[in-house]
Amino acid sequence: MRILHTSDWHLGRSFHREDMLEHQAAYVDHLLDVVATERIDLVVVAGDIYDRALPPVDAVRLADEALVRLAHSRATVVLTSGNHDSAQRLGFSARLIDAAGVHLRTNASAVGTPVLLEDQHGQVAVHGIPYLDPHAVAEPWGLDRRSHQAALSAAMDRVGGDLAQRPGARSVVLAHAFVAGATPSDSERDISVGGVSRVSTSLFDGIDYAALGHLHGAHVLDNHLRYSGSPLAYSFSETDHRKGSWIVDLGAPGTPVAVEFVPAPVPRALARLRGTIESLLTHPAHTAHEGSWIEATLTDPVRPLAAMERLRKRFPHTLILGFDSPRSTMGAPTAGATYARSDRQIAHDFMVDLRGEDPTDGEVQVLYRAVDACCDTDETGREGGDMMIDDERPPRDEEAG
Missing domain, CATH: 3.60.21.10 (Metallo-dependent phosphatases)
Incomplete structure (x- = not known):
């Protein structure tokens, strides 16, 4: 049988x-x-x-x-x-x-x-x-x-x-x-x-x-x-x-x-790719995976902008995008820090953790305006959202009193 x-x-x-x-x-x-x-x-x-x-x-x-x-x-x-x-x-x-x-x-x-x-x-x-x-x-x-x-x-x-x-x-x-x-x-x-x-x-x-x-x-x-x-x-x-x-x-x-x-018939191969975005987009070893379903993990120290859109130009069937930068901490204040962070500071620190570097002055202006627009009061306690955005940055952990 x-x-x-x-x-x-x-x-x-x-x-x-x-x-x-x-x-x-x-x-x-x-x-x-x-x-x-x-x-x-x-x-x-x-x-x-x-x-x-x-x-x-x-x-x-x-x-x-x-x-x-x-x-x-x-x-x-x-x-x-x-x-x-x-x-x-x-x-x-x-x-x-x-x-x-x-x-x-x-x-x-x-x-x-x-x-x-x-x-x-x-x-x-x-x-x-x-x-x-x-x-x-x-x-x-x-x-x-x-x-x-x-x-x-x-x-x-x-x-x-x-x-x-x-x-x-x-x-x-x-x-x-x-x-x-x-x-x-x-x-x-x-x-x-x-x-x-x-x-x-x-x-x-x-x-x-x-x-x-x-x-x-x-x-x-x-x-x-x-x-x-x-x-x-x-x-x-x-x-x-x-x-x-x-x-x-x-x-x-x-x-x-x-x-x-x-x-069984394979409708589309699967591939897990890992590396910097530049290496994934240019290395000839990945040519065989251009038609595969892709799970990509980027190791760039600074998170690349528009990473998914860029990857899909070479790998149109990219389904999952992850990040694994060399940095060891994300999203939380340094151990031992006790200062109370303002909304601006939290947003600023998040961008630093996410990208691995300080935002530019222009990005800080946009970021602070967005934070203030989501709050009932601005950083000085005044009602409303219109205010001057100064150039001060949140204190670093070692400078916090």
Whole structure:
């Protein structure tokens, strides 16, 4: 039996305000192409189909199209809900949809009831475990503690109980969880309970293949225990990720699975660039990134003016701009300073911290007028805003009495 393992589509999610729906639709096209060309028998989708419980209409439409196309393909589909999905909404009409060969497993009460398939080597029991909120299942399942380890352990006990009644059957389990040994990225939602989010890899001992979802990087925890990761990048922390799916060949009972990675189409590469603005704008080494989505960090000692506009002339898809100057302090008076700063002084000090140098005389004039216009009284206590702007600068910390 040939299995395609994917997860974490996050339909409806954007990438730093860039609409990703077109790229998500391209991944669905890729998925259907792989099913056909690689003669996939079973597609498993391990949760987070949508990015939120109430997905936008266009995302629902794309999910509907994907499932209809999969239903008309050669493959059976087993799909579970993740922590981003609404289990009830995603699982609507699941019993009816089962008849089309698309099996939605979103209800915790059904854990332990498999989708049963056959191949030339016999029976395959596919157990879909939706994301389990420990607080939601603790009481109905009689858990002695509210934790992910306890919830998933109870789920695997149910799976084990079913498999014990099926001697010789091979097992596939879908689980949406944070399994120890994998590394998260910045784009996953924290699922920790009591500060603990990880579960043990030993929970999946004895399973022929465990298809994991939740983490956005492809991870191999054991030959039979893998994350597919998200098919698209959803944060710059995923810049070095290789996105795609796993093709798993499930052979005769007792034989290890054979696994192959299938890269997903990359709509636009990601790059993290760091340096002075001059180096980013002129260095030939950055030519390869001119079409990439960019996270830029500038190290200029003085913050450049119009930095984003200048960067986008070379890198039109710059999405994030950060600053990391050599200066070690920003925004606060020097330690030990006790003088009360006026509004003018606070604004002046802010400009110095922001740019690393004193404003010019002309900038001071504009800055003080703006500060005075926002106050009920001027620096001398008079009502109104019209006054002479003198050339005095705020006292430096060492001069303050």
